[in-house]
Structure formats: structure tokens, C-alpha cells
Amino acid sequence: MARGLRETGRLDEVVRTCIGCRQRADKTTLVRVVAVREPTTTVVRPDSRGTLPGRGAHLHPTTRCLELAIRRKAFGRALRVEGPLDLSELAGIVETA
Numbered sequence: 001m002a003r004g005l006r007e008t009g010r011l012d013e014v015v016r017t018c019i020g021c022r023q024r025a026d027k028t029t030l031v032r033v034v035a036v037r038e039p040t041t042t043v044v045r046p047d048s049r050g051t052l053p054g055r056g057a058h059l060h061p062t063t064r065c066l067e068l069a070i071r072r073k074a075f076g077r078a079l080r081v082e083g084p085l086d087l088s089e090l091a092g093i094v095e096t097a
Ligand SMILES: [Zn+2]
Pocket: 018, 019, 020, 021, 022, 023, 059, 060, 065
């Protein structure tokens, strides 16, 4: 387990956990996403500039980690949202590796 560092820390820790593969990785290799509520859905928006407000989650920008995160419903849990999620923006930036 973590040695003293908690994901909830507000300090600028450089290591985050990918919500797809659950591996800890340097923050710079992960993409931050935030939930943006729309009338009928919640858009999971990639925060490529690191400026969007709100609760974020981190993910490797790969189809593998995206699919893993979808399969384990990690977005809803990590972003504390319920209901349908629009992942099209995020899907548009991940590598098809
Ligand atoms: Zn990952």
C-alpha cells in the first residue's frame, strides 16, 4: 500500500493511480479527466491543460486503460457521478494502441 501518501492529498504529488489499470504512474504520463454535467448525461472531459475545476481522475491515455476503467465502472466511482457517461471526448484523445 501507499507509504504515507494518500490519493486525497491536496499537495502536488507527482504520482497518481490510473483508474483503468490501477497502476501508480507519474502524473505527466496520465491524463486528468473531470466530470461535466450536461442536461441528459455527464461528459467525462479530458483536462489536457490541467485547468478544469472539479473532482478529477487520472487515466493512461490508452484504449486499454479506457476499456478497463469502463468495465469496472471506475469513472462513476472516481468522479462521484451516477447515470450515463459521455466518454466520446475522452475516447477521441486516447491512443489506439
Ligand atoms: Zn493505466
